[in-house]
Amino acid sequence: MIRYDLRCDKGHAFDSWFASAAAYDRLAAAGHVACPDCGSTKVDKALMAPAVSRAEDRPLTAPRDPREEALADLRRQVEENSDYVGLSFAAEARAMHEGRIPERAIHGEAKPDEARKLIEDGVPVAPLPFTPSRKTN
Structure with a gap:
């Protein structure tokens, strides 16, 4: 699973989870990624910093x-x-x-x-x- 910060052409910011980067690309190209605020399907990935943690900081099972x-x-x-x-x-x-x-x-x-x-x-x-x-x- 991968989470992307997204932004529509109207400037609304939101995030969403996808099975993979390829899954996001496929869904976005088909017009299936839509802004929850205005419904626009003109959505792009926003700049985001990766979340990096050390192995000892991670729980054995993620909530x-x-x-x-x-x-x-x-x-x-x-x-x-x-x-x-x-x-x-x-x-x-x-x-x-x-x-x-x-x-x-x-x-x-x-x-x-x-x-x-x-x-x-x-x-x-x-x-x-x-x-x-x-x-x-």
């Missing part, structure tokens, strides 16, 4: 960050209480909004332009702060 626990709990709740629809998320959300199919809780993946269009059209959607598991309920 779990409460944010990690909250994120894991949110993931569990989303995955237990909604259907994963994969890349058909935008089509399913739009069909429910237009009344063509019954409403139900769903989660999945959408390309940035698809998500933007849903929001512009008033379809109630929100980005997840994690990449959904690729499994169905």
Whole structure:
């Protein structure tokens, strides 16, 4: 895991954890890293100093960050209480909004332009702060 200090194009500063530097790059390039204050996906890594500690200063097991626990709990709740629809998320959300199919809780993946269009059209959607598991309920 790696933590980055981030800053959006509106000047909001925040931090977030990623599985690796490559995971951050992949998520940022796909528009999945968003500012929690304004929702902007124009996010860059801010300058930060590395945290260096001596081996004797480190506990044998690091305490779990409460944010990690909250994120894991949110993931569990989303995955237990909604259907994963994969890349058909935008089509399913739009069909429910237009009344063509019954409403139900769903989660999945959408390309940035698809998500933007849903929001512009008033379809109630929100980005997840994690990449959904690729499994169905």
